[in-house]
Amino acid sequence: MWRYVTKRLLYLVPVLFGVSIITFGLINLAPGDPAELILCSGGVEPTKEAVETLRAELGLNDPLYVQYGRWLGKAVHLDLGKSFRTGRPVAEEIFSRFPATLELACAAMAFMVCLALPAGILSALYRHAFLDHLSRFGALFGASLPGFWLGLMLIYFFAVKLGVLPVMGRGGLRHLVLPAVTLGFGLAAVYARILRAGMLEVLGQDYIRVARAKGLKEKWVIGRHALKNALLPAVTLLGMSCGHLLGGAVIVETIFAWPGVGKFAVDAIFNRDYPVIQGYAFFMAAVFVLVNLLVDISYVFLDPRIRLEGGNSR
């Protein structure tokens, strides 16, 4: 098993190297000269000499691979440059906002579990009954519902019409409700279906029949024997869902003025604050890769079959 973990860790090196190349390359996609952009961010048209001086200062006249090496050297020390707009280090700006995004993602995940778990279990237990159909409808609409529209509709009903929940910013638990529901709803729909399929498969297995034949109470059969195994396919998808949550958080944070990294990145895009955009992409990819690694490793612990296969599986 440790061989598997080591292999996965080593696999990270080339992936993160590739991520760094793409992130570095982003700035070269931007129309215009970066030096000119920095000087223009002050709101004054720069002189040609000023642009040239800054180009030399930033090393923009060096070959691309030299610039990349320099950037990578700083990036591994978490120096992702300074924001054009605020002048503060990008890493500092991102780290100060990431807890807000993490809080939102965790709340969305909690909402997702609270909704998907009972919906998945009940629709499997009462297959083809009203609850099952309701859960299927929910899943279908959840997969088709634009998150940004759901957010706006929730604002309209719960904040504008009923006035029961706050709309903007970060605060107590009440501030978290609407953004978390907006972010978690689509995922809850998908997970409910996955869990239902997993439960149906597990409930047909011999060991469940044996457990029932032994006279175990149904709640024990479901809770201890069926659910544990039915959850496995859902766990594998948690890593992918992390990407979904981080991507979705950008839109949700923008709608609810949630002070997380997503909103910060969108603001940076409109301010053409390229170091922030670059830093955000690098940071998010690193988080995504790390979460996927953790999910993969946790799966080894959860599923003995993978453990027994040893280092052969990726």
Next chain:
Amino acid sequence: MSSSKNSGVGVAGYPAPVESAGQAGTVSHGLPGSALTRLGQDKLALLGLVIILAVVAVAVFAPYLAPNDPVKVDLAQRLAPPGAPYPLGTDHLGRCLLSRLIYGTRVSLATAALALSAIMLISIPLGTLAGYCGGRVDSLIMRVVDVLLAFPGLILALVIAGTLGPGLLNVMLALSLVWWVGYARVIRGMVLSVKEKEFVMAARACGTRELGIITRHILPNVLSPVIVLATLDMGKLILAISGLSFLGLGAQPPTPEWGGMLNDGRPYLQVAPQLMVYPGLCIMTVVLAFNLLGDGLRDALDPRGSTRISL
């Protein structure tokens, strides 16, 4: 109601994107008859198809259906309630909401279709090359795929589109650069499977050149199912495009696009909620239709699949 039961009826075997790469089974052009029959029996899939055809018709005949000019500003009529001559009212610039929704169908469908074409243009050659050549070419392409998959998809699309600057073209480009990886993997898997088939070996034994084998024997067996399934991924693309437009990165004023219309209407949520409701309903209906048809088709092609989201 659905055709997703584990009937165990013959195996069509076309792999659904991403999840079953490398498991291409039966080789045939287009949809096999049994799959079409199964699709015909899936009422929800047919409902999806009917909605899609209706939406395409609306897009094609937009100039005849729209009651007003979708970009004509009339400040005297701003935020007018529904009624003649504006059946759904007007937006903050006095433009007819219904006409903008109708023309928005064109923009949304065309953008998604163009993005999908670009995705196919990238993924088909790269996926085929990786699968057919194997070795270093395969490793190189697959490492690029791995690196791109290391980014959360929407975030990479967002930063590419954001760096390139707002505009529908840049959104299409960004989504194409991000979205091709999933298809390349599927195509690679299918090519890997098809290239071992006897008819390919026979062609090789007859002295057919490599390029001829790829274009005449492998691609025709790979393309049809991929294109069919990719077309049904349109719903997700429409969602992504409207999401980026909602953030202000996609369609720019005065182009009517559903995501952009939602963004424009945000400040008027309290006084004119219809500006929010209708574009959102349009997006949801179209995405739902594509999801229904997509699920139905996947079921028809692989009746053993059990994790579809459908009714």
